[in-house]
Each structure stands twice: as C-alpha cells, then as structure tokens.
Amino acid sequence: MVPPIPLTRREALEAWSGFASRIPAYAQSRNAINEGHGNVSRLGAAIRFRLITEDEIITETLAGHSFPIAEKWIQEVCWRRYWKGWLEKRPQVWSNWRLQVAKLQHGLPPETLARIDAVAAGRSGVACMDHIARELIETGYLHNHARMWWASFWIHVERLPWELGANFFFRHLLDADPASNTLSWRWVAGLQTPGKTYLVRLSNIRKYAPQLLRGNEARSGRLADDAVTACCVEPTPVPIPQALSPCDTSLPLTTGRIGLWLHPDDLTPEVGPLADLRPVSAAACISDRVYHEIYQLSARRMASLRTMLRDGLTRTAAHYDCPALALEQDDPVAGLCDWAKEQQLSGIVALTPMVGPIHDMLGRLRRELASMGILLTLIRRPSDEVAFSFASAGFFPFWQKMSSHLRQLLPP
Numbered sequence: 001m002v003p004p005i006p007l008t009r010r011e012a013l014e015a016w017s018g019f020a021s022r023i024p025a026y027a028q029s030r031n032a033i034n035e036g037h038g039n040v041s042r043l044g045a046a047i048r049f050r051l052i053t054e055d056e057i058i059t060e061t062l063a064g065h066s067f068p069i070a071e072k073w074i075q076e077v078c079w080r081r082y083w084k085g086w087l088e089k090r091p092q093v094w095s096n097w098r099l100q101v102a103k104l105q106h107g108l109p110p111e112t113l114a115r116i117d118a119v120a121a122g123r124s125g126v127a128c129m130d131h132i133a134r135e136l137i138e139t140g141y142l143h144n145h146a147r148m149w150w151a152s153f154w155i156h157v158e159r160l161p162w163e164l165g166a167n168f169f170f171r172h173l174l175d176a177d178p179a180s181n182t183l184s185w186r187w188v189a190g191l192q193t194p195g196k197t198y199l200v201r202l203s204n205i206r207k208y209a210p211q212l213l214r215g216n217e218a219r220s221g222r223l224a225d226d227a228v229t230a231c232c233v234e235p236t237p238v239p240i241p242q243a244l245s246p247c248d249t250s251l252p253l254t255t256g257r258i259g260l261w262l263h264p265d266d267l268t269p270e271v272g273p274l275a276d277l278r279p280v281s282a283a284a285c286i287s288d289r290v291y292h293e294i295y296q297l298s299a300r301r302m303a304s305l306r307t308m309l310r311d312g313l314t315r316t317a318a319h320y321d322c323p324a325l326a327l328e329q330d331d332p333v334a335g336l337c338d339w340a341k342e343q344q345l346s347g348i349v350a351l352t353p354m355v356g357p358i359h360d361m362l363g364r365l366r367r368e369l370a371s372m373g374i375l376l377t378l379i380r381r382p383s384d385e386v387a388f389s390f391a392s393a394g395f396f397p398f399w400q401k402m403s404s405h406l407r408q409l410l411p412p
C-alpha cells in the first residue's frame with residue numbers, strides 16, 4: 001500500500017527519518033517510477049508548505065552522509081529554492097501566467113476547451129498519459145518523471161497551451177508550488193531556457209516506467225521517439241532579475257502587542273528567526289473561498305491545505321503559549337484586519353510570503369493595516385535570503401555558489 005502524503009509536521013518528520021537511510025541510493029534510483037514510490041521521498045508538500053524546512057533536511061543529511069554521497073539529494077532539495085529565488089526576482093512571470101490562464105479559459109474555441117477537459121480527465125486515448133492524469137486527480141502526487149512526460153505530452157503532442165496544463169497541475173498537486181510548477185512548465189515548453197524544450201520519448205518511458213505502458217502507445221505512434229517534435233511556443237524574453245523585495249531577517253525591536261500571522265508559505269515559525277517572538281495571539285486564514293473561486297483547487301488539495309494550516313496552528317499555540325485562531329472570513333485581508341483590531345495589536349509579524357497567492361494580497365493587507373496604525377513586519381529566513389541571492393541566472397551557476405556555501409557550513 002502507498003503511504004499517505006505527509007500533511008502534518010509529525011508525519012513529515014517520520015517520513016523524513018524513514019527516507020534518510022535511502023539517500024545513498026537516491027542518485028541511482030530516483031528516475032524510475034516504482035509502485036509505492038519508495039525510491040523518492042514524497043516530501044514535496046511537506047517541504048513546499050514548510051512543515052519541515054530545507055535547512056533541517058540538509059543539516060540532518062550532512063550529519064549522516066558525506067557531501068559527495070548526498071550531493072544529488074541535496075541538489076534536488078535545492079531546486080525548489082532555486083526556482084523560488086528565480087521567481088522572487090521576476091514576479092511578473094507569476095502574474096502573467098495567472099492573467100493568461102483567465103484569458104485562455106474564456107477565449108479559446110469550444111473544441112479546444114473540450115480537448116483540454118478530455119486530456120486533463122485522462123481521456124486523451126494514450127493509455128500511459130491517461131493513467132498519469134488519473135493518478136494526479138486521485139492522489140494529488142506524481143513522480144517527477146511523470147510530471148515531465150505529461151507536461152511534454154500536453155504541450156508538444158497535444159499542442160495545448162502550457163498555461164492551462166500548469167493550471168491543471170496547480171489545482172491538483174498537493175505540493176503545488178507557484179515557482180516549481182510555473183517554471184517547470186515553462187522549462188518543458190522551452191521558455192525557461194530559450195530554445196531548449198523537453199520532449200517525451202516512448203523509449204524513456206519504457207526504460208523508467210515500463211509498467212505504465214499498455215501497448216496502445218506504440219500502436220498509436222504518438223509518443224514514438226521520432227514523432228514528437230517541439231511545438232513552437234511563442235517565445236517571450238526571459239525577464240531581467242530585479243532586486244529581492246526588501247525584508248527583515250531578524251525580529252523587530254517592538255514592545256507593543258504583537259500578533260503572529262501563520263500562512264501556508266511557511267508553516268513552521270517555531271523553528272527559525274521567529275522562534276523567540278512573544279506574540280499575544282496568532283492566526284491563520286483557513287477559508288476556502290479564495291482558493292475555490294480564483295484557483296479552483298481540487299477538493300483534495302483544499303482539504304490538504306486545511307490539514308496543514310490546522311497542524312501549524314496547533315504547534316503555534318503550543319510553542320508560543322498563546323491562542324492561535326483559525327480565521328474563517330471569506331476575505332483573508334478583512335479577516336486579518338478584524339483579528340488585529342479585536343486583539344488590539346500594534347503590529348503583525350510573519351515569515352515573508354513568497355511570490356504566489358499569499359504574496360498577491362500583501363499590498364492590500366499592508367495598506368489596510370497601515371490605515372489602522374498597525375505595522376506589518378515580514379521576516380525572511382536568512383538561509384532563503386542567501387539561496388535566493390544566488391538564483392539570478394541558470395541552475396548550474398546557482399548550484400556552484402550554493403554547494404560551496406553549504407560546504408562552508410560543514411564542521412572542519
């Protein structure tokens with residue numbers, strides 16, 4: 001039986017400690033898709049929403065394994081931070097994607113929209129691709145290779161707009177991450193590294209996941225190695241990186257009544273720069289409305305978000321010894337402002353939300369709090385600040401800087 005995806009910190013720590021001994025085999029075994037996915041960690045959701053931090057994983061990895069043995073594993077864990085840093089410096093890539101999703105959903109011809117629905121429902125007619133689509137809907141998880149193949153199938157075989165494929169993933173993946181998802185889809189489409197597309201190959205599926213093939217793939221010829229050619233996705237210039245948005249990296253020296261805002265971009269405030277905060281109250285917005293109306297997240301994904309937020313609130317209440325409230329208002333900004341007023345807060349502190357849904361509401365939140373005389377202080381984890389600063393260009397220059405930074409942290 002496939003164990004459930006970890007959605008609380010306790011489950012994440014247990015899953016992580018169960019996986020740690022498999023790190024030496026990870027580099028060799030990670031590409032295969034096995035039943036049960038025992039060769040990969042399935043920690044994506046836990047890391048994306050920070051039920052467990054990359055810092056914890058990397059520190060514990062290096063306590064048990066040498067850098068060369070663990071390098072591939074650490075590199076993969078760092079891919080998320082690379083994508084995040086890249087997007088932090090180019091937030092318009094996220095907002096343009098959201099605009100395009102809305103535009104395409106309303107502007108494409110009905111027959112294209114019908115094909116989109118059929119392929120996303122697992123009715124493309126190519127058995128292994130349909131299996132992958134159904135696995136995503138039924139479990140909220142896909143192995144990395146399945147994500148790559150399916151995204152390539154969508155773009156280069158079905159010739160459907162990458163933006164709507166990325167939207168399908170974003171609605172269903174329990175680890176859906178604005179940076180990893182949007183930028184991986186752009187990479188498959190050939191937009192992230194201009195001119196370099198990722199093409200799905202039947203021989204590659206046969207090598208890494210032969211059990212997915214039912215025979216009709218070879219008969220249809222649609223995935224044949226020489227049949228898949230790059231769909232010409234209209235290139236857009238890769239934006240020039242901007243400076244990171246300014247944030248604090250240490251606690252504010254304030255003496256008033258402070259509230260801690262817990263949000264899904266980082267659900268472990270008790271570990272890291274906010275550990276010593278003394279909030280009088282904590283709160284998280286748990287209404288589904290925004291996620292339902294704007295992002296049309298699947299029921300499974302919304303339920304997983306609620307589970308993770310409630311777990312975060314329970315831990316927050318225990319660590320900070322203060323009430324931790326689940327705000328149910330449909331409008332999260334109004335919910336946070338009402339909470340601040342009721343608690344007579346002079347300031348709200350949070351770990352910095354990263355480019356994505358929470359970040360999108362920061363401007364309004366800041367303005368409305370300021371009109372009430374309440375200061376919003378956002379603190380970036382120092383290790384994010386360092387990692388993001390390396391993410392100006394491609395992954396390999398990033399990794400050169402990141403790996404030498406990590407090596408310096410090792411005991412002599």
Ligand SMILES: Cc1cc2nc3c(=O)[nH]c(=O)nc-3n(C[C@H](O)[C@H](O)[C@H](O)COP(=O)(O)OP(=O)(O)OC[C@H]3O[C@@H](n4cnc5c(N)ncnc54)[C@H](O)[C@@H]3O)c2cc1C
Pocket residue numbers: 030040041042043044045047048076077078079080083142143144145147148151169173175176177178180181182184185188
């Ligand atoms: C089209 C496409 C869309 C994707 N969308 C997402 C997404 O929405 N959210 C998401 O977290 N990942 C996404 N990925 C990246 C990757 O597929 C997943 O992070 C990984 O499969 C998660 O499964 P795992 O935890 O078992 O991985 P493992 O192999 O166990 O990797 C361990 C951890 O390393 C990180 N990681 C590994 N590979 C990548 C990668 N390529 N990019 C970023 N981080 C990585 C993740 O935190 C992962 O949990 C996408 C990849 C593709 C090709």
